[in-house]
Structure formats: structure tokens, C-alpha cells
Amino acid sequence: MLAWLVQTWEDFKLFVYSMMLTFFDALKDIFFWLMESLLDLIIVILDGLGTLFDGLNVAQYINAIPPTTQYFATASGLGQAMGMIITSLTIRFLLQLIPFTRLGS
Numbered sequence: 001m002l003a004w005l006v007q008t009w010e011d012f013k014l015f016v017y018s019m020m021l022t023f024f025d026a027l028k029d030i031f032f033w034l035m036e037s038l039l040d041l042i043i044v045i046l047d048g049l050g051t052l053f054d055g056l057n058v059a060q061y062i063n064a065i066p067p068t069t070q071y072f073a074t075a076s077g078l079g080q081a082m083g084m085i086i087t088s089l090t091i092r093f094l095l096q097l098i099p100f101t102r103l104g105s
Contacts, residue, residue, distance in 0.1 A: 065073075073079070
């Protein structure tokens with residue numbers, strides 16, 4: 001009688017442990033499904049944002065600059081200066097995102 005009770009108790013413990021593992025697996029699956037759905041939604045949104053900039057053609061504005069203005073901008077090195085400014089701002093923004101630094105400086 002005692003052996004039957006011990007065996008039944010061990011079977012019950014194994015059953016409860018299996019149920020717990022199944023429950024945690026189901027929770028993980030739900031979490032992964034939610035994350036995948038969220039990332040799919042983000043991809044759809046980002047694909048849709050690309051169409052917003054189809055009408056923006058920067059080349060038409062650059063081509064509309066008069067030739068004398070283009071000459072003086074090229075002679076003064078405006079293209080290189082803009083490249084340096086954009087690079088330095090990008091580096092500054094990336095360095096500001098390092099943890100434990102202020103985002104406002």
C-alpha cells in the first residue's frame with residue numbers, strides 16, 4: 001500500500017512538472033509570436049515610409065543652382081565642408097547614445 005502511494009505521488013509530481021514546463025513553453029511561444037508580429041508590423045510600416053519620399057527629389061534642387069554659384073561653392077570646398085559637418089554630427093549623436101552619458105549636451 002505504501003509503495004503504491006509513493007509511486008502515485010511521484011507520478012503526480014512528474015505530471016505537475018510536465019504541466020509547468022508545458023505552460024512555460026506556451027508562454028515563450030506567445031512571447032515569440034508577439035515579437036514576430038511586432039517586427040512584421042515594423043517592416044510593413046518602414047516599407048510604407050519609403051513611398052513618402054518618392055516625390056522628394058533633391059537632385060532637381062541641386063541642378064537648379066546657377067552655374068556661377070556652383071563654381072564658387074566648388075571652389076570654396078562646400079561639399080567637403082558639408083561632408084565633415086555631417087560626419088561629425090553623426091559621430092556626436094552616436095557617442096551621446098552610449099549609456100551613462102547625457103543626451104542633452
